[in-house]
Amino acid sequence: MKSVKGFQKLKDEGQKITMTTCYDYWSAQIINESNIDAVLVGDSTAMVMHGFETTVNATIEMMTFHTAAVRRGLKDKFLIADMPFLAHKKGREYLVQAVEALFKAGAQAVKIEGGTEIADDVNFLVKSGIPVMGHLGLTPQSVNQFGGFKIQGKSQEKAEEIINSAKALEEAGCFAIVLEMVPASLAKSVTEALNIPTIGIGAGKFTSGQILVLQDLLGLTKAFSPKFLRKYLNGYEVILNSLNQYANDVCSMKFPEEKESF
Ligand code: KIV
Numbered sequence: 001m002k003s004v005k006g007f008q009k010l011k012d013e014g015q016k017i018t019m020t021t022c023y024d025y026w027s028a029q030i031i032n033e034s035n036i037d038a039v040l041v042g043d044s045t046a047m048v049m050h051g052f053e054t055t056v057n058a059t060i061e062m063m064t065f066h067t068a069a070v071r072r073g074l075k076d077k078f079l080i081a082d083m084p085f086l087a088h089k090k091g092r093e094y095l096v097q098a099v100e101a102l103f104k105a106g107a108q109a110v111k112i113e114g115g116t117e118i119a120d121d122v123n124f125l126v127k128s129g130i131p132v133m134g135h136l137g138l139t140p141q142s143v144n145q146f147g148g149f150k151i152q153g154k155s156q157e158k159a160e161e162i163i164n165s166a167k168a169l170e171e172a173g174c175f176a177i178v179l180e181m182v183p184a185s186l187a188k189s190v191t192e193a194l195n196i197p198t199i200g201i202g203a204g205k206f207t208s209g210q211i212l213v214l215q216d217l218l219g220l221t222k223a224f225s226p227k228f229l230r231k232y233l234n235g236y237e238v239i240l241n242s243l244n245q246y247a248n249d250v251c252s253m254k255f256p257e258e259k260e261s262f
Helices: 005-012 025-033 060-073 092-104 116-127 140-146 156-172 184-193 235-251
Strands: 017-021 038-041 078-082 109-113 132-137 176-180 198-201 209-212
Touching: 005 017, 025 060, 038 060, 060 078, 060 092, 092 116, 109 116, 109 140, 116 132, 116 156, 132 156, 156 176, 156 184, 176 184, 184 198
Parallel strands: 017 038, 017 209, 038 078, 078 109, 109 132, 132 176, 176 198, 198 209
Antiparallel strands: none
């Protein structure tokens, strides 16, 4: 998928939308050749790539730096970048500058966490020609308010709040909404209530598409094994074993051999 129009097209054709995160040039090159539809430079980079405890530490400089690296490797796919913590709370001028920096780095859309309360900001950006993706449920930038990375929308009241927020974001012009860590039944209700697609993570199978963090699906984040995650590779072990084999080969003078020497 090369443009934002692809999201609605896939939904309207009844096809699932596949997404992953990406933060760097070399994995972007691999994703570019894959069947993944679109890519998110998530603010999860603060945790996955920089070792912070939460995404609160992501900055616009960090997001721009990673977006530019991904864009250099991701020639043929739609690229969305996360707006970092509080970026839309610093006034319209800051918001515009932040979006401009992300777009100049190669983003084609931005994702913003929040519900009804950010609908005006979303509408302002959409009217300025910026495609915006919403993000509801477990919005990790609010982890301190939630008291941890916990499933959201379990009570009737909270579920209704999420459905109303989803409608408000669609009304404001979002082209799609990420639903993170909500019950599958709620994700189904939200998806049925909207015309725009929903992209789930820990939200069951009834969303219009799915997103997983690249390092999680490749099994590179050793300690992270939430219920919703399927690891398609034991990447941590594969890399660790390869490094140990290399170190052993060097120490036992099995590497380099004559054919690997000049
Ligand atoms: O930052 C991120 O990686 C995300 C996805 C998990 C949706 O927001």
